[in-house]
Every structure is written in C-alpha cells, then in structure tokens.
Amino acid sequence: MPRETSPKIISNGRRYMGNMAVASVLYTGAVFGGAFAIRNDDLPQWGAILAALAPLVPALLMLRAYMIFINGVDEFQRRIQSEAMLYSAAIVGFGSFAYGFLEEWADFPHLPLIWVFPALMGVWGAAACVMRLRYK
C-alpha cells in the first residue's frame, strides 16, 4: 500500500481519532445520563441545569481533540479546514438567520437551537470533503 503522507501526520490523525473516540463515548454517556436524571421528578432546578450542561464537558473535549489535531497538520490541510469552517459558518449562520425570519413572519415550524451546532459541524465536514476534492 503506497504511503500517502508522513508518519508524523499519520500519528497525528490516529491520536485525533483516539481522543475523539474517548470524547464521543463520554458524550454519549453524558447525554443518556442527563436524560435519565432529568426524568426524576424530584430533581432540583440546579440538578436539571447540571444534567442539561453535562454533555458540554465531553463536547469541549472534542474541541480540544480538534485543536490538537489542527496544530499537528501541515499548512495546506489547515487552510482546507479553515476555509471549510468559514463556508460552514456562512451557510449555517445565514441559513439559521433566514429561518429565524421565516419562523417569526411566515409561521414556519419552530426548530430548537440545539440543531445549530450539529449543523455547523456537519456542513463543516461536508465542506472539507468538497475542498479536498477541489485540491485533489
């Protein structure tokens, strides 16, 4: 199998996958744990707030994993990721802004804000794939 890149970059990618896998397992646990805890009617308000914010901790670990990954890639890959993030911010930002007006003035169904971040990540990933194809 031909080498596609330097061992340093391969090892950076593997470390990213490992860090992301750990953060994903913790995120799943936090979401299910939070959802289970919130079912308890006796849960005080501060407990509900803690349960609701618990998934943010592993989400921050995901962000940390990504920052470590970005610091380990070369300048060209960093440019692809930066441009993809810019496209994602523009598309999701303007998309949600437009939908906000549609909700308010054209009776479109309400969408929870929780979907903005996953949309940002999803479009970012898709944009990065398109950018890679463009530079292939």
Next chain:
Amino acid sequence: MRNRLKVLRAERNWSQADLAEKLDVSRQSVNAIETGKYDPSLPLAFKIATLFGLPIEQIFSAHDVVVQAAE
C-alpha cells in the same frame, strides 16, 4: 505562482509521498503545490529550497515576473 517542484522531484526519482515525508507534509499538499493550486508559505518554500539545495527563486517564480522577462 509557478514552480519546478515536479521536475526536481522526478530528477531525484522521488514519489510525491517521498517528498511529503521529507518535508513533513501530506502527499496531498505536495500535489497541490506541484499543480499550482496552492502556494506554500515562505517557511515551507525555504524548506523545499534547502531540501533541493537550490535558491528559492530557482524553484518558485511569480508568473507575472516570467511574462515581463519574456517581453
């Protein structure tokens, strides 16, 4: 910007992956530089020049400058 990276690499019988490993970048980055889709930063350009043992201007040249010289 134009460059002679592909020629210089071929003279040494290096694959894109070989060059990528020597420069500590991805093969895709080498390909993007060779095809002119991406202009490397000054530090990377100097790294390339050092690797090939050539002055930077013998590897990279601005297209406009080449046109002016021809005129």
